[in-house]
Amino acid sequence: MKTILEIKNLSKNYSGLKAVDNVSFKIEKGHVYGILGPNGSGKSTTLGMVLNVVNPTSGSYEWFEGTTTNHDALKRIGAIIERPNFYPSMTAVQNLELVCKIKNIAKDKIEEKLAVVDLLARKHSPFSTYSLGMKQRLAIASALLNDPEILILDEPTNGLDPQGIRKIRDIIQDIAKSGTTILLASHLLDEVEKVCTHVIVLRQGKTLYCGAVDEMNHNHGVVHLDATNRDGLFEFLKGQPYAVSVKEEIEGFKVVLNQPVDLGKINAAAFAKNISLNKLFLKKQSLEDQFIQLTNHN
Amino acid sequence: MKRLLDIEFHKFKYSKSSKVLTIIYLVIVILLMFTGLIQVNINGFKGSLSDLGIFNFPYIWHLSTYMVSFLKIFIAIVIVSLTANEYSNRTLKQNLIDGLSKKELILSKLYLAITLALLTTMIVFIASLILGLFHSDYLEIGIIFSKMEYLPAFFISHLMFFCFCLFAGVLVKRSAFALGLIGVWWIFELVIRGLSSFIDFKYDVDTWNVIQHILPLESASLLIKEPFTKISIVQGGIEQLTQGQYIKDYGVSLINVVTSMAWSFLFIFWSYKILKRRDL
Numbered sequence: 001m002k003t004i005l006e007i008k009n010l011s012k013n014y015s016g017l018k019a020v021d022n023v024s025f026k027i028e029k030g031h032v033y034g035i036l037g038p039n040g041s042g043k044s045t046t047l048g049m050v051l052n053v054v055n056p057t058s059g060s061y062e063w064f065e066g067t068t069t070n071h072d073a074l075k076r077i078g079a080i081i082e083r084p085n086f087y088p089s090m091t092a093v094q095n096l097e098l099v100c101k102i103k104n105i106a107k108d109k110i111e112e113k114l115a116v117v118d119l120l121a122r123k124h125s126p127f128s129t130y131s132l133g134m135k136q137r138l139a140i141a142s143a144l145l146n147d148p149e150i151l152i153l154d155e156p157t158n159g160l161d162p163q164g165i166r167k168i169r170d171i172i173q174d175i176a177k178s179g180t181t182i183l184l185a186s187h188l189l190d191e192v193e194k195v196c197t198h199v200i201v202l203r204q205g206k207t208l209y210c211g212a213v214d215e216m217n218h219n220h221g222v223v224h225l226d227a228t229n230r231d232g233l234f235e236f237l238k239g240q241p242y243a244v245s246v247k248e249e250i251e252g253f254k255v256v257l258n259q260p261v262d263l264g265k266i267n268a269a270a271f272a273k274n275i276s277l278n279k280l281f282l283k284k285q286s287l288e289d290q291f292i293q294l295t296n297h298n
Numbered sequence: 299m300k301r302l303l304d305i306e307f308h309k310f311k312y313s314k315s316s317k318v319l320t321i322i323y324l325v326i327v328i329l330l331m332f333t334g335l336i337q338v339n340i341n342g343f344k345g346s347l348s349d350l351g352i353f354n355f356p357y358i359w360h361l362s363t364y365m366v367s368f369l370k371i372f373i374a375i376v377i378v379s380l381t382a383n384e385y386s387n388r389t390l391k392q393n394l395i396d397g398l399s400k401k402e403l404i405l406s407k408l409y410l411a412i413t414l415a416l417l418t419t420m421i422v423f424i425a426s427l428i429l430g431l432f433h434s435d436y437l438e439i440g441i442i443f444s445k446m447e448y449l450p451a452f453f454i455s456h457l458m459f460f461c462f463c464l465f466a467g468v469l470v471k472r473s474a475f476a477l478g479l480i481g482v483w484w485i486f487e488l489v490i491r492g493l494s495s496f497i498d499f500k501y502d503v504d505t506w507n508v509i510q511h512i513l514p515l516e517s518a519s520l521l522i523k524e525p526f527t528k529i530s531i532v533q534g535g536i537e538q539l540t541q542g543q544y545i546k547d548y549g550v551s552l553i554n555v556v557t558s559m560a561w562s563f564l565f566i567f568w569s570y571k572i573l574k575r576r577d578l
Binding site: 048071075085089142 | 388
């Protein structure tokens with residue numbers, strides 16, 4: 001598989017404070033990556049370093065397996081950092097024309113990309129007259145201009161209203177579906193959960209986890225069950241090999257699993273013991289639970 | 299180089315302040331061209347300014363480059379605001395992320411400074427030529443195109459000043475403060491001048507003669523010396539007052555060309571170093 005970005009032991013110190021501490025990971029073509037972490041965990045600094053705007057204290061990174069120089073590599077990617085930065089007196093089209101000149105590409109995609117982010121109607125208004133949501137969408141259009149091999153988004157929904165968030169998220173999901181590699185930094189877990197296949201978890205500049213989202217925790221979820229005969233059900237559940245713990249709650253029992261289970265077999269086994277279940281479902285642990293668990297453990 | 303100039307002029311073209319200031323510059327130059335019609339009364343002489351012979355070739359090259367030099371502050375504000383606004387709008391960061399290298403960024407600003415210096419030189423050349431053709435008493439080709447060293451001097455002094463502005467913009471990141479810095483530096487040079495003149499007077503040495511060629515603004519301003527005492531009527535007045543012959547070298551001296559070029563280089567080099575070291 002083609003490696004797009006490889007980061008090796010990257011560190012950044014700000015006058016004694018370790019903003020990023022020995023972070024390493026690899027971005028491969030075709031996946032959607034999330035960088036997760038609370039505010040101030042080093043997400044933006046890490047991105048700033050690979051985007052050539054923050055000088056690393058130590059460590060290195062390599063774009064496209066080292067086949068081009070850094071700033072030429074940046075012409076092949078699309079990136080938005082923190083908040084949209086454009087020339088206030090220029091219109092959307094003029095701003096995008098400038099980006100084309102910097103990236104050394106033809107201007108014929110401007111209309112198409114403005115259509116993707118739904119800004120065609122306002123394309124000749126100065127940037128300073130845009131709402132935050134429109135600015136953010138223009139930033140996405142600008143990042144897409146060169147049909148990038150990887151799209152880097154840092155907190156793309158920060159500060160937007162619910163409609164704005166939904167709009168940006170839909171755009172990101174469409175882009176992800178088209179097969180573009182995406183690196184999405186966020187502190188919003190459901191955002192990452194919805195689009196990412198792989199995740200890198202940072203806390204205080206250190207990598208806590210790096211890998212596929214569903215392998216983030218060796219945990220098989222929780223089964224919720226209930227029956228009229230609760231005592232019988234409790235006895236039955238205690239004897240099962242997959243049950244790590246059985247906990248009674250108002251709405252029934254919560255069983256933490258240590259292996260994958262087949263709900264049909266559980267139902268059949270219970271019925272054989274004369275217990276008819278009136279509730280049975282499996283709940284996968286949410287990314288939020290996993291994230292909290294992960295950040296608490298360390 | 300073409301790409302970098304194209305990028306920089308795109309920014310220049312669509313910036314409000316640069317448009318306004320360039321127009322002000324051009325309007326003042328055009329207004330200055332009409333000063334020849336002003337009626338004056340000096341030392342018993344009556345008539346329009348042009349009758350004084352100040353628009354005669356080749357003297358006009360000296361006079362107009364000297365006068366128009368004062369207007370460079372307008373273009374300087376354009377350069378300062380274009381540079382400092384890249385910081386305040388954070389477009390500098392976005393330019394780098396979009397794939398411009400830090401070296402290219404400084405180079406594009408330098409190309410803009412060179413181009414603007416060239417354009418202003420062109421403007422003063424054309425304006426002087428027109429004025430001269432209208433008012434000059436001598437219209438022989440050999441005389442028209444003689445003693446034109448003031449034009450390259452004009453270019454070099456402008457380039458040095460624009461590089462200084464660029465450096466100030468990169469250093470302090472806010473246009474108002476950057477202009478303030480240039481003002482403070484100008485005052486600083488005045489203070490140095492006062493101090494060294496005082497030392498020269500007290501200890502009978504000649505420090506100012508050396509220092510004036512080192513200070514960037516002073517050295518650049520020495521490129522084109524004041525042309526007024528060259529006018530025969532003024533010169534005559536001075537000689538009458540001092541009872542002696544008034545002799546002064548009005549030429550462009552090499553030392554000032556060299557120091558101005560050196561300062562231009564240093565300002566660009568430092569801008570690059572600052573940009574390279576800084577986290578954005």
